[in-house]
Amino acid sequence: MRITIEEDKCCGAGQCVLLAPEVFDQRDEDGVVVLLDAEPPSEQHAAAREAAAVCPASVIEVHA
Numbered sequence: 001m002r003i004t005i006e007e008d009k010c011c012g013a014g015q016c017v018l019l020a021p022e023v024f025d026q027r028d029e030d031g032v033v034v035l036l037d038a039e040p041p042s043e044q045h046a047a048a049r050e051a052a053a054v055c056p057a058s059v060i061e062v063h064a
């Protein structure tokens, strides 16, 4: 799995961080998403996919 983000679309809602805190974080100053792990281990895949699905701004793309 490889994850990419389009951080300029991020509205800082933080859903991704709640669902997958090992994979995503938010910048302290403005809440914009930070990708911590672009190629997460398999135990993180379900959480990463869920984060991509719920992100209100469709920032997160998950590539097989």
Ligand code: SF4
Binding pocket: 009, 010, 011, 012, 013, 014, 015, 016, 017, 026, 031, 032, 033, 054, 055, 056, 057, 058, 059, 060
């Ligand atoms: S859920 Fe989407 S909009 Fe919200 S912080 Fe994460 S990437 Fe940004």
